[in-house]
Amino acid sequence: MALTGKRILLIISGGIAAYKSLDLIRRLRERGAAVRPVMTAGAQQFVTPLAVGALAADHVFTDLFSREDEQDVGHIRLARDCDLIVVAPGTADLMAKMANGLADDLASTVLLAAGRPVLIAPAMNPKMWAHPATRRNAETLSRDGVHFVGPNAGEMAEGGEAGLGRMAEALEIVAAMETLLDDGEKPLAGKTAIVTSGPTHEPIDPVRYIANRSSGRQGHAIAAALAALGARVTLVSGPVTIPDPQGVTTIHVERADEMLDAVISRLPADIAVMVAAVADWRVAASSDQKIKKKTGEAPSPLQLAENPDILKTVGHHAKRPKLVIGFAAETQTVEANARTKLQTKGADLIVANDVSPATGIMGGARNRVKIIGPENVEEWPDLSKDEVAGRIATLIAERLLSQG
Ligand SMILES: Cc1cc2nc3c(=O)[nH]c(=O)nc-3n(C[C@H](O)[C@H](O)[C@H](O)COP(=O)(O)O)c2cc1C
Structure with a gap:
């Protein structure tokens, strides 16, 4: 209206x-x-x-x-x-x-x-x-x-x-x-946020790529929840099949390096929530042409190169947002890994979740997360991804308000 x-x-x-x-x-x-x-x-x-x-x-x-x-x-x-x-x-x-x-x-x-x-x-x-x-x-x-x-x-x-x-x-x-x-009076009115979401696709050749099972549901829900609280949100999304959220500016990218460029081009911002499941590695030299199978020959191994670390880059950037939140999707020692991430990446909070196949979280509609800060850990119950998003947006608004 x-x-x-x-x-x-x-x-x-x-x-x-x-x-x-x-x-x-x-x-x-x-x-x-x-x-x-x-x-x-x-x-x-x-x-x-x-x-x-x-x-x-x-x-x-x-x-x-x-x-x-x-x-x-x-x-x-x-x-x-x-x-x-x-x-x-x-x-x-x-x-x-x-x-x-x-x-x-x-x-x-x-x-x-x-x-x-x-x-x-x-x-x-x-x-x-x-x-x-x-x-x-x-x-x-x-x-x-x-x-x-x-x-x-x-x-x-x-x-x-x-x-x-x-x-x-x-x-x-x-x-x-x-x-x-x-x-309307909204707690994040006048604030800007960057959210990443979804997987990245790292090309092997023009028709093949390395990917992961991220659906983008959690990141998209967080972008929408921040916008609903009045923030001006840029969502940088990897390839997903879900629609762009309403009221949010969405930039579509494929690869990790494109995601990094899009995120950096949107700084300065007040808030960064890095939800995307960014591929840790890319193929060192992807082929311009489709790689042909040669009968009788063993397949050549893929050489991988490390991708840029988007959360770490944002967490240590000269234009670092006031609040940087990262996600840690782990399948073992979730809390310890998230704590290490908090320290090394320059994040204020890490939202950790166990994405072992039995949890159904990766690609599913629900999530069970722990919010890990420098001093404390908050464990949230099993919630829909929209509910998790709403709680994270409220937590962000409270943090920014208390920072003044
Ligand atoms: C076929 C054609 C397409 C163009 N498309 C774009 C465009 O998409 N974006 C852009 O910045 N300039 C584009 N340009 C160049 C601008 O038309 C040109 O810089 C022009 O001076 C812009 O004038 P304006 O900013 O006063 O409208 C295009 C030029 C041509 C001939």
Whole structure:
């Protein structure tokens, strides 16, 4: 209901994902929001103002120096007369302008004059997103208080290339907007959280990989529970078959190194909950081509290399979150292993569980955990994964409140 009656200024910039903004307009209007569109010159190369205006049922603002537009509303009022400004798609170019305070067209001028929260859904080629300049700009914008949804990993619209850079889907953007516009008093309002979830897949060749049985249920439930308490949550998920949680920005990755990059790119944050069952090892030299079976020849052994330790990296990072929580899935000496993990990884708490096959926890719907802190151990009863998530989110809120 957070969008009902809300006035959204939608800035569409010149990326191929501009076609998705048409669906976004429709979704927003279905939820009772009024959408006022602004298009850059670049955006008009991809979708027409006619289509955008027809879907929004409003005038489309395109020109800073238009006498008509200035008389009707004016760029300063455009920036103020709304509840939320959404940039979708956000090009590398517009992000660079925003990060540097440039104002040479209507979209960038409105953004510089913005009197309302700004949410950006970046969309670009993975190389553009990974470029140090874009990384710097994204970091500056985060520091300036701009909210992000996506980008996701996956195939680019133009085909061929895959990686981080795909614009978040319309419903993910809607969910992020609902979270921002939900003004109820919530204990984690204004806090940011990163949660990892699911397994990682480490390729052997283009068709085979090493994986584990993690379903992502616990991590996804924790992301949703933190969002329900008002946190702005980024979920970095390995390959899972369950849906993305509502109200959470989900980044999809496959490998441990991609998961690490996605997590680090989201720092600083207040909270990190590292739930994913990250593969400890990857294949040292995965093959670009499918490895063929040769009749009569013994299979060649797989050489493994150690993967980066995501929890340890976050626990010792210069931008370490205020609260770092790790998970320890063990099949023996659970508590002792979790205690060692607590010390070596720089975590504040370890949530330990016994994932021996007889427990049915890995991939199942229930969990039985121990919360291990530097001084004490709390043993929780057998609970559903949603209940465990709710308790962990409450514990996080209590900890952060007591830290002030
Ligand atoms: C076919 C095509 C697709 C493009 N897709 C993207 C994109 O997805 N993301 C992006 O940042 N730039 C993309 N560009 C480049 C931008 O259009 C270009 O940087 C432009 O100056 C952006 O202007 P704007 O930010 O004012 O809209 C694309 C260009 C072309 C020709």
